[in-house]
Amino acid sequence: MQLHDVWFVLIAVLWTGYFFLEGFDFGVGILTKLLARDRPERRVLINTIGPVWDGNEVWLLSAGGATFAAFPDWYATLFSGFYLPLLIILVSLIVRGVAFEYRAKRPEENWQRNWETAIFWTSLIPAFLWGVAFGNIVRGVKIDQHLEYVGGFWDLLNPFALLGGLVTLSLFTFHGAVFTTLKTVGDIRRRAQRLALGVGLVAAVAVLVFLGWAQIDRGDSQSLVALWVAVAALVGALVANQAKREGWAFALSGLTIVAAVAMLFLTLFPNVMPSTLNPAWSLTVSNASSSPYTLKIMTWCAGIAMPIIMLYQGWTYWVFRKRIGTQHIADAAGAMH
Incomplete structure (x- = not known):
């Protein structure tokens, strides 16, 4: 295996980690409107991810930085061709971070409600x-002989891609609902379990159709x-959720995301962006990669940094592992725990 193959795998791992971790906190953000009935319940949901949401985004920064350094042509074509949707994602993540930090800075109801609405939309989008x-x-996009994207914005809104959007939206919402059952107590926990069943069934159908289409x-x-691992894990997560085995349900919903992302990267390799105009014009791990010397230095850096990141995040989740409920929310408006 050559270094550009290794870095394709490492980038796949980084995206998998990002979707596993950010997936449930996107889901929790969506649940602030779908599940929470009042402000204390919304505060419970926000507090379940309050200590970890920003650490989860480290995986996105790492994936983007690794793509830029290891596959500069892939990065350039991706970010120029997908400029508008990626810009919308970036703005959403910025507003989302501001919403988490500013929501509790003032006690007025309108102030907090507006920031909570921002959390919902900047999680869903x-x-x-x-x-x-x-x-x-x-699926592949319109890439010409110069390895440049020549399609338009509307070319990106094709049925396969829109189905992919439904898959991530439903799967992340299910992942967030299961995480909520793992991190909360009382009535909100029971309602999260019921909601997880409905959302999970939608996700199961969408995942099966989307991955089957890709296959x-x-x-x-x-x-x-x-x-089949992804489908079996999702079914297992639904069964575990119904049996009130929250730990197993969360582990299996996470395995669903891991297997689904792995499946997509397996169908992609050795391409990194297939061309729908001519397969010979596709971006591949070889024609889009950096020099072997650059990849070698990056491999040493990743070998040092990755274990540190994983140990730190593991420690954070261990420290903030306890369940919370509305009884843990202070009476003072806007107080955070």
Whole structure:
């Protein structure tokens, strides 16, 4: 295996980690409108991800930085061709971060309600658009002989990509609902379990159709195994949720995301962005990569940094592992715990 192959795998791992971790906090953000009945319940939901949401975004920064350094042509074509949807995602993430930090700075009801609404929309929009983006990457886009994207914005809104958006939106919402059952107590926990069932059934149908479509279009035996792991894990998560085994349900919903992302990258390799105009014009791990010397230095840096990041995040989740409920919310308006 050459270094550009190794870095394709590492980038896949970084995106998998991002979707696993950011997936449930996007889901929790969406649940602030779908599940919470009043302000204390919304505060409970926000507090479940309050200590970890910004750390989860480290995986996105790492994935973007690794793509820029390891596959500059992939990065350039991706960010120029997908400029508008990626800009919308970036603005959403900025506003989302501001909303988390500013929501409790003033006690007025309108102030807090507006920031809570911002958290909902800036969780929902990226959750959908990431699926659209990856749907287009896997399906292929209009890339010419100069390895440049020559399509338009509306070319990105094709049925396969829109289905991908539905998959990530429903799957992240399910992942967030299961995380809520794992992190809360009382009535909100019971309602989260019921909501997880409905959302999970929608996600199961969408995942099966989307991954099946990708398998028929570009898959092989390895991607087929990943497909069935994803489907089986999602079914297992639904069963565990109904049995009130929250830990198993969360682990299996996470495995669903891991297997689904792995399946998409398996169908993609050795391409990084297939061309729908001519397969010979596709961006691949070889023609889009940096020099071997650059990849070698990056490998040493990643070998040092990745364990540190994982240990730090593991410690953070361990420290903030306890369940919370409305009884833990202070009476003072806007107080955070």
